[in-house]
Amino acid sequence: MIFDAIVVGLGAMGSAALYQLSKQTPHVLGLDQFSPPHTLGSTHGETRITRQAIGEGAHFVPLALRSYQIWRELEQQTGEHLLTITGGLFVGQTASYQPMHNKPGWLRTTIEAAETFGIAHRMLDTVALRREFPQFNFRTNDIGYYEKEAGFLNPERCISTQLDQAQKNGASVRTNERMLAFESKGAILTVRTDQATYQTRKLILTTGSWITELLRKTLTMTFFGCTGRYYTGLLFRITIISIHLIGSLYLF
Numbered sequence: 001m002i003f004d005a006i007v008v009g010l011g012a013m014g015s016a017a018l019y020q021l022s023k024q025t026p027h028v029l030g031l032d033q034f035s036p037p038h039t040l041g042s043t044h045g046e047t048r049i050t051r052q053a054i055g056e057g058a059h060f061v062p063l064a065l066r067s068y069q070i071w072r073e074l075e076q077q078t079g080e081h082l083l084t085i086t087g088g089l090f091v092g093q094t095a096s097y098q099p100m101h102n103k104p105g106w107l108r109t110t111i112e113a114a115e116t117f118g119i120a121h122r123m124l125d126t127v128a129l130r131r132e133f134p135q136f137n138f139r140t141n142d143i144g145y146y147e148k149e150a151g152f153l154n155p156e157r158c159i160s161t162q163l164d165q166a167q168k169n170g171a172s173v174r175t176n177e178r179m180l181a182f183e184s185k186g187a188i189l190t191v192r193t194d195q196a197t198y199q200t201r202k203l204i205l206t207t208g209s210w211i212t213e214l215l216r217k218t219l220t221m222t223f224f225g226c227t228g229r230y231y232t233g234l235l236f237r238i239t240i241i242s243i244h245l246i247g248s249l250y251l252f
């Protein structure tokens, strides 16, 4: 059998990808080296903050807004509780370009994104911050961005719910199975794991922090015919561009 798509890595990214794909076709396979949700990846734990205006870049806002719809749809379908709305306060200096998550001007981008996309929020000056949130010791010139719909997700429950739903839609899930390598021939990709070999038209690698290990072992050989170490930078960008040209491999 040739799968329409294989998703390797079933954390936050892969479980969501598999679930969405399974709505389009049952001929999809999800693989993970462990049994998600597990304690060894980035999606471990009981909470992950979420919000609608994204300081890492306004281009993420449509994705964030869509994710709110998906969580609520999943909750309705399954009865699981995934998203808790608490409201979220983000604080920074008035005119500062202070970075967060390596993004300079994170708070400024957040505010601009909220204004551009009409996301409900309130701005608080230092006086209002001290009045409304006396438990914190604010600095002079601190300002606050308060987003009413911010909250948190239960990430492990999000994974298991999406994998369950994907399987209900006909997707196959194989856990405790590690992908070792892949190669492409024409329009078909062959994926080799420690237990089997599969063929697919599309391959999605959502292996989180394991991605560099996989790329080093597989992509350099597949696309450049060479081994050797490389780092994020020009070569990595070339790799991504090559993949998009081939059009059958996606990385997250």
Ligand SMILES: Cc1cc2nc3c(=O)[nH]c(=O)nc-3n(C[C@H](O)[C@H](O)[C@H](O)COP(=O)(O)OP(=O)(O)OC[C@H]3O[C@@H](n4cnc5c(N)ncnc54)[C@H](O)[C@@H]3O)c2cc1C
Residues within 6 Å of the ligand: 008, 009, 010, 011, 012, 013, 014, 031, 032, 033, 034, 036, 040, 041, 042, 043, 044, 047, 048, 049, 050, 177, 178, 179, 180, 206, 207, 208, 209, 210, 214, 252
């Ligand atoms: C401590 C912490 C706090 C965070 N807080 C927030 C937050 O508040 N809000 C927020 O939005 N984000 C937060 N993040 C970021 C967010 O949790 C991650 O971006 C997200 O969980 C990444 O998911 P992922 O699917 O890419 O990776 P992972 O969850 O690590 O999944 C990758 C999967 O790939 C599998 N895999 C790897 N290699 C192979 C292979 N060769 N074969 C088969 N399977 C393989 C692994 O077993 C794993 O299950 C936080 C992250 C951390 C670590």
